[in-house]
Amino acid sequence: xxxxxxxxxxxxxxxxxxxxxxxxxxxxxxxxxxxxxxxxxxxxxxxxxxxxxxxxxxxxxxxxxxxxxxxxxxxxxxxxxxxxxxxxxxxxxxxxxxxxxxxxxxxxxxxxxxxxxxxxxxxxxxxxxxxxxxxxxxxxxxxxxxxxxxxxxxxxxxxxxxxxxxxxxxxxxxxxxxxxxxxxxxxxxxxxxxxxxxxxxxxxxxxxxxxxxxxxxxxxxxxxxxxxxxxxxxxxxxxxxxxxxxxxxxxxxxxxxxxxxxxxxxxxxxxxxxxxxxxxxxxxxxxxxxxxxxxxxxxxxxxxxxxxxxxxxxxxxxxxxxxxxxxxxxxxxxxxxxxxxxxxxxxxxxxxxxxxxxxxxxxxxxxxxxxxxxxxxxxxxxxxxxxxxxxxxxxxxxxxxxxxxxxxxxxxxxxxxxxxxxxxxx
Amino acid sequence: xxxxxxxxxxxxxxxxxxxxxxxxxxxxxxxxxxxxxxxxxxxxxxxxxxxxxxxxxxxxxxxxxxxxxxxxxxxxxxxxxxxxxxxxxxxxxxxxxxxxxxxxxxxxxxxxxxxxxxxxxxxxxxxxxxxxxxxxxxxxxxxxxxxxxxxxxxxxxxxxxxxxxxxxxxxxxxxxxxxxxxxxxxxxxxxxxxxxxxxxxxxxxxxxxxxxxxxxxxxxxxxxxxxxxxxxxxxxxxxxxxxxxxxxxxxxxxxxxxxxxxxxxxxxxxxxxxxxxxxxxxxxxxxxxxxxxxxxxxxxxxxxxxxxxxxxxxxxxxxxxxxxxxxxxxxxxxxxxxxxxxxxxxxxxxxxxxxxxxxxxxxxxxxxxxxxxxxxxxxxxxxxxxxxxxxxxxxxxxxxxxxxxxxxxxxxxxxxxxxxxxxxxxxxxxxxxxxxx
Ligand SMILES: Cc1cc2nc3c(=O)[nH]c(=O)nc-3n(C[C@H](O)[C@H](O)[C@H](O)COP(=O)(O)OP(=O)(O)OC[C@H]3O[C@@H](n4cnc5c(N)ncnc54)[C@H](O)[C@@H]3O)c2cc1C
Numbered sequence: 001x002x003x004x005x006x007x008x009x010x011x012x013x014x015x016x017x018x019x020x021x022x023x024x025x026x027x028x029x030x031x032x033x034x035x036x037x038x039x040x041x042x043x044x045x046x047x048x049x050x051x052x053x054x055x056x057x058x059x060x061x062x063x064x065x066x067x068x069x070x071x072x073x074x075x076x077x078x079x080x081x082x083x084x085x086x087x088x089x090x091x092x093x094x095x096x097x098x099x100x101x102x103x104x105x106x107x108x109x110x111x112x113x114x115x116x117x118x119x120x121x122x123x124x125x126x127x128x129x130x131x132x133x134x135x136x137x138x139x140x141x142x143x144x145x146x147x148x149x150x151x152x153x154x155x156x157x158x159x160x161x162x163x164x165x166x167x168x169x170x171x172x173x174x175x176x177x178x179x180x181x182x183x184x185x186x187x188x189x190x191x192x193x194x195x196x197x198x199x200x201x202x203x204x205x206x207x208x209x210x211x212x213x214x215x216x217x218x219x220x221x222x223x224x225x226x227x228x229x230x231x232x233x234x235x236x237x238x239x240x241x242x243x244x245x246x247x248x249x250x251x252x253x254x255x256x257x258x259x260x261x262x263x264x265x266x267x268x269x270x271x272x273x274x275x276x277x278x279x280x281x282x283x284x285x286x287x288x289x290x291x292x293x294x295x296x297x298x299x300x301x302x303x304x305x306x307x308x309x310x311x312x313x314x315x316x317x318x319x320x321x322x323x324x325x326x327x328x329x330x331x332x333x334x335x336x337x338x339x340x341x342x343x344x345x346x347x348x349x350x351x352x353x354x355x356x357x358x359x360x361x362x363x364x365x366x367x368x369x370x371x372x373x374x375x376x377x378x379x380x381x382x383x384x385x386x387x388x389x390x391x392x393x394x395x396x397x398x399x400x401x402x403x404x405x406x407x408x409x410x411x412x413x414x415x416x417x418x419x420x421x422x423x424x425x426x
Numbered sequence: 427x428x429x430x431x432x433x434x435x436x437x438x439x440x441x442x443x444x445x446x447x448x449x450x451x452x453x454x455x456x457x458x459x460x461x462x463x464x465x466x467x468x469x470x471x472x473x474x475x476x477x478x479x480x481x482x483x484x485x486x487x488x489x490x491x492x493x494x495x496x497x498x499x500x501x502x503x504x505x506x507x508x509x510x511x512x513x514x515x516x517x518x519x520x521x522x523x524x525x526x527x528x529x530x531x532x533x534x535x536x537x538x539x540x541x542x543x544x545x546x547x548x549x550x551x552x553x554x555x556x557x558x559x560x561x562x563x564x565x566x567x568x569x570x571x572x573x574x575x576x577x578x579x580x581x582x583x584x585x586x587x588x589x590x591x592x593x594x595x596x597x598x599x600x601x602x603x604x605x606x607x608x609x610x611x612x613x614x615x616x617x618x619x620x621x622x623x624x625x626x627x628x629x630x631x632x633x634x635x636x637x638x639x640x641x642x643x644x645x646x647x648x649x650x651x652x653x654x655x656x657x658x659x660x661x662x663x664x665x666x667x668x669x670x671x672x673x674x675x676x677x678x679x680x681x682x683x684x685x686x687x688x689x690x691x692x693x694x695x696x697x698x699x700x701x702x703x704x705x706x707x708x709x710x711x712x713x714x715x716x717x718x719x720x721x722x723x724x725x726x727x728x729x730x731x732x733x734x735x736x737x738x739x740x741x742x743x744x745x746x747x748x749x750x751x752x753x754x755x756x757x758x759x760x761x762x763x764x765x766x767x768x769x770x771x772x773x774x775x776x777x778x779x780x781x782x783x784x785x786x787x788x789x790x791x792x793x794x795x796x797x798x799x800x801x802x803x804x805x806x807x808x809x810x811x812x813x814x815x816x817x818x819x820x821x822x823x824x825x826x827x828x829x830x831x832x833x834x835x836x837x838x839x840x841x842x843x844x845x846x847x848x849x850x851x852x853x854x855x856x857x858x859x860x861x862x863x
Contacts (some may be wrong), residue, residue: 024743026466026677026678027466027677027678028460028461028465028466028678030613030615030678031465031615031678031683032461037615037619039609040609040610040611076703077460077702077703078460078461078702078703079460079461080459080460080461080462080743080744080745081460081745082459082460082705082745257724259725260724260725260726261724261725279725279726280725280726282725294428294731318702318703319703319724320723320724320725321701321703321704321705321721321722321723321724322701322704322723322728323455323699323701323704324699327699340694342691342694
């Protein structure tokens with residue numbers, strides 16, 4: 001049985017599981033869990049994790065509450081004892097799914113790459129269907145995708161096709177690899193273009209080798225075998241550039257966290273040499289730019305930006321352990337007024353909030369954030385993760401963008417008249 | 427972006443140092459591998475509860491303790507610094523995000539407050555919502571619990587309090603149903619969050635009014651709101667017409683979280699940053715100065731250059747210190763020498779749980795400037811200061827001094843850094859140093 005990490009040669013899995021012995025039942029994780037605060041259906045990370053794990057065997061479990069864990073990972077971040085609570089629960093969830101069967105829905109919505117490939121050529125039709133009420137009701141009944149859940153619109157073109165024809169502005173020997181992720185490729189290609197232009201503005205030649213999905217959506221729905229295949233393929237595609245000395249710069253904080261850590265810890269791929277090699281060289285784009293600044297290499301020819309924005313650091317971004325580098329960058333921009341939001345999670349957690357039985361929970365989880373956003377009524381919400389942006393935009397009604405969009409504008413690369421409003425999906 | 431001070435640890439000591447520095451205009455980055463003890467502890471500031479006997483005046487007892495035991499953290503700090511820190515904390519909470527919620531009490535007098543087991547806790551500074559149960563003054567108390575709430579048993583509390591006060595205080599116990607809007611088990615946090623919803627406090631007050639008698643103080647578990655404790659507490663007192671107070675629960679702790687939230691918000695407000703989930707694993711430095719701290723992050727390591735480091739990593743319970751199977755103790759963040767570890771042939775633990783345990787005094791030895799000392803008693807780093815439960819020489823569990831030491835040393839470290847920087851500014855010609863503040 002290899003699905004949930006109870007097999008014998010899963011050394012790291014045993015270490016993760018063994019970390020539960022460090023749990024002193026202090027309940028910090030229960031204080032911080034945004035899901036158990038929103039619903040009694042999830043009894044909390046301590047209960048579902050270290051406490052229940054002791055009773056989990058190869059037999060099927062009678063306790064299914066761990067399915068309500070959204071996998072946001074906050075419990076692991078705050079645990080004073082270093083217990084890998086979220087990772088233990090991810091594995092338990094995968095085993096539960098394996099035992100009880102994986103719904104068709106989860107097999108569909110987790111294939112971001114395939115969905116992207118199918119939807120892109122027929123974008124107008126696909127987008128219209130996604131906004132069509134009767135179809136969405138049908139989708140909820142037939143598949144269990146909540147009718148009101150935030151789904152992104154296909155861009156109708158891919159980032160990859162842009163990159164193929166893009167000619168770099170400056171010749172330079174400093175090279176970075178841009179890891180764009182499925183969200184950028186199929187839904188927000190303009191974000192990828194802006195990231196490339198910012199990197200070029202700072203004197204880097206940007207390579208975009210063939211990549212593919214990181215497997216995160218599959219992993220969070222318990223489809224570990226498929227997730228492993230995807231992330232290995234991605235690591236394999238990125239490895240040659242890393243061997244050549246390049247840093248990998250990413251815009252999606254959840255996909256980059258998958259490469260940095262989650263695939264190794266949750267999928268048990270610690271022995272995959274290529275993944276290990278790649279994982280140490282991945283940088284979130286804001287992290288990368290702040291590092292440049294610390295080395296005195298970041299261009300700071302920012303123009304003032306007259307805007308009031310709310311910044312929310314998504315859970316997966318917090319999982320990097322790098323603080324909030326976007327805020328450090330924003331501090332370099334004159335007249336930009338940033339309200340840092342102080343809520344834990346927007347609720348969506350990748351695909352969690354799309355599911356019929358979890359949609360309401362996800363909205364309740366995000367409510368403190370939405371309330372804060374409404375209270376400052378910014379022109380724009382800034383957030384590093386795509387699914388969170390879609391959730392926030394839908395729930396708060398405020399357009400949401402990646403930090404890169406603000407930087408692009410401040411660098412004067414956006415070709416917009418000064419003083420005009422910034423809005424999402426530009 | 428480069429912080430001037432890196433604080434390692436986000437408990438009472440680290441946040442006290444961080445807030446005091448940030449409010450003085452210094453760039454502060456707090457790095458913590460996880461949450462500290464604040465959110466678990468009762469949220470009271472116990473300066474010194476026991477020094478052999480139960481302490482009534484903590485400040486003078488601290489002065490005596492300092493004379494008797496020069497290696498105790500309070501001896502490094504002195505009573506004056508403790509009083510300063512206590513005043514400072516009260517003022518910060520009063521101007522914090524939960525204001526008008528505030529702390530009451532004095533460093534010169536311990537109150538005697540009931541614990542969730544009905545034991546008397548000597549405590550100097552406490553949330554306003556706890557003070558009415560001070561058993562030095564209370565006459566009659568009714569302890570009201572919520573049916574189904576674990577670890578809060580009114581009759582146990584009542585019986586033990588009667589015993590502890592020799593019957594001087596009359597304590598009665600009763601239970602009511604949890605608020606009706608509560609889904610699921612009435613846990614500490616679920617109750618507290620439910621009282622944050624509009625109308626809930628008034629509804630609860632009406633039910634409590636039916637239970638309390640004319641001359642009683644009403645004591646409840648400490649669940650009176652996370653976001654607006656002052657408002658909820660006032661509502662209850664107004665509707666019921668009697669003094670209302672909170673008794674701290676076993677972990678998790680709502681008042682502890684309020685104090686953490688307050689300090690965290692003050693840090694943010696003053697421009698300081700807090701990064702949770704970053705495990706400090708070492709330093710880069712040369713000579714007697716640390717130049718950067720090294721942090722384990724997802725996918726590798728990163729280092730933060732800094733002028734100063736405040737080590738606020740707590741003791742064994744928070745992972746600041748670890749004991750290996752060969753009975754060697756390690757300081758996990760900077761790799762400092764650990765003092766006070768009993769030799770292999772010496773006694774480490776007493777056989778009785780509540781007796782003094784020699785090993786529990788182990789920690790980082792420091793001088794009066796809070797600089798860490800190595801095994802030979804020499805200063806290890808000039809720009810590292812050690813604070814809180816990481817310091818050697820105390821037994822906070824027996825003394826009831828944990829939060830006091832953490833607060834006073836954290837606050838003191840900030841003053842020491844500010845003083846040192848001012849000196850640098852005065853003696854170095856402009857433009858040469860990178861002075862802060
Ligand atoms: C349940 C409980 C009840 C208590 N009750 C009382 C009481 O009634 N009265 C009283 O006076 N005291 C009490 N205490 C003790 C008191 O809370 C502590 O002594 C005091 O808060 C210690 O504060 P500190 O800042 O030194 O350390 P802590 O609050 O322990 O914080 C340590 C911080 O350092 C971080 N850290 C550790 N190692 C590393 C590393 N290598 N890298 C990065 N970060 C690291 C931790 O994650 C944490 O954030 C109680 C404690 C607990 C747990």
